[in-house]
Amino acid sequence: MKRLVLFALLIAALVPGCKRHTIISDEELALIFHDAFLANSLLQNRDARRDSLLVYEPIFERYGYTTEDVRYTIGNFSKRKSARLGDVVELAIARLEAEGELLNRAVAALDTVNNVAQRTTRRVIRRDSSIRVTSLKDTARLRIVLDSVRPGEYRIRTRYEVDSLDQNQSLRGQVWMETAAGKQSGLYSIQLRRKREDGFDRTLKADTAVRRIVLDFWRPQQGKRKRPHITLRNLEITYTLPVGQALDTLYEKQLDIRIFADDFIRMAAPDSLARPADQ
Known part of the structure; x- marks a missing residue:
């Protein structure tokens, strides 16, 4: 049947x-x-x-x-x-x-x-026209953390200026990715030039293991941390889906x-x- x-x-x-x-x-x-x-x-x-x-x-x-x-x-x-x-x-x-x-x-x-x-499908996920830091207690504003990161491309662009009033030596700006366990990858570091405005532009490709992206623009390399005088302008972070x-x-x-x-x-x-x- x-x-x-x-x-x-x-x-x-x-x-x-x-x-x-x-x-x-x-x-x-x-x-x-x-x-x-x-x-x-x-x-x-x-x-x-x-x-x-x-x-x-x-x-x-x-x-x-x-x-x-x-x-x-x-x-x-x-x-x-x-x-x-x-x-x-x-x-x-x-x-x-x-x-x-x-x-x-x-x-x-x-x-x-x-x-x-x-x-x-690209979209801006963070934008700041100006971040100005002139005291130690405000330096946390120069550290930007993106949580719950999804796979895709993250492009970070900004203009920075270290004023002559800044008392720190060998300042660096860094960006990196972190897994849920805290393991770092994709570290990119630049020496911040003083007394003039300069640019920062970096694209990170996150996979399924990445959970956070950290941008830190106040990392003195020598001696005691002293009074800062740093300005970030036109900070923009864009996210692009995988193809x-x-x-x-x-x-x-x-x-x-x-x-x-x-x-x-x-x-x-x-x-x-x-x-x-x-x-």
């Missing part, structure tokens, strides 16, 4: 007119993205206008899928809790990179996609990464994105 039921279901699935679409596997979807990137790059080199379906349909057919299968898979990817569309894009990128120097133009286009995704998460976020917001032509992406978008809110 079970075999008969399964056979009946199989026959029903093959009957023409059923509006079911195939969910494409991650591996095959990555291959489709790979070929689409190459097609886009080739046409851009030739400065050719294109109908997106005429370009992409042969690619889909090569893997045994229809245009609707691809649209359905992309439009419903967010419902697949065990999969990330950014991972599929990364598979396509890795395949292109492995194919060598002949694909430099296509790989460069993918690098641009990654940069756009990261730039779109894979940035791609996922961009897809979730607008399905607007340029893997396919604009008209194809618009048709792949969920109904809630494709129609005006008042309809």
Whole structure:
């Protein structure tokens, strides 16, 4: 009986007119993205206008899928809790990179996609126009700690000035990362120049082990600590998601990464994105 039921279901699935679409596997979807990137790059080199379906349909057919299968898979990817569309894009990128120097133009286009995704999701997490310290009791203001650090890039920029009134010798500014156990990594240290304004710019890449980032701009190296006279200006700390998460976020917001032509992406978008809110 079970075999008969399964056979009946199989026959029903093959009957023409059923509006079911195939969910494409991650591996095959990555291959489709790979070929689409190459097609886009080739046409851009030739400065050719294109109908997106005429370009992409042969690619889909090569893997045994229809245009609707691809649209359905992309439009419903967010419902697949065990999969990330950014991972599929990364598979396509890795395949292109492995194919060598002949694909430099296509790989460069993918690098641009990654940069756009990261730039779109980048945000400022700390900003101070001026921090001025002229007494020992206020030196704690020159030590900035970021807790609950997430994986990604943290860029720290500021301008500093050590006034001639500062009585300390061999001042240094430092930034480093710490694990939950207090182990330091990524230590960066500079000698603070006196009597002039100078810049500090450092990017730290945190992984899942990092829990804190510490910026300390008052670390006298010689003798007793004396009265300080330091000013930090335009301090800014920005956070950037890892590439894979940035791609996922961009897809979730607008399905607007340029893997396919604009008209194809618009048709792949969920109904809630494709129609005006008042309809």
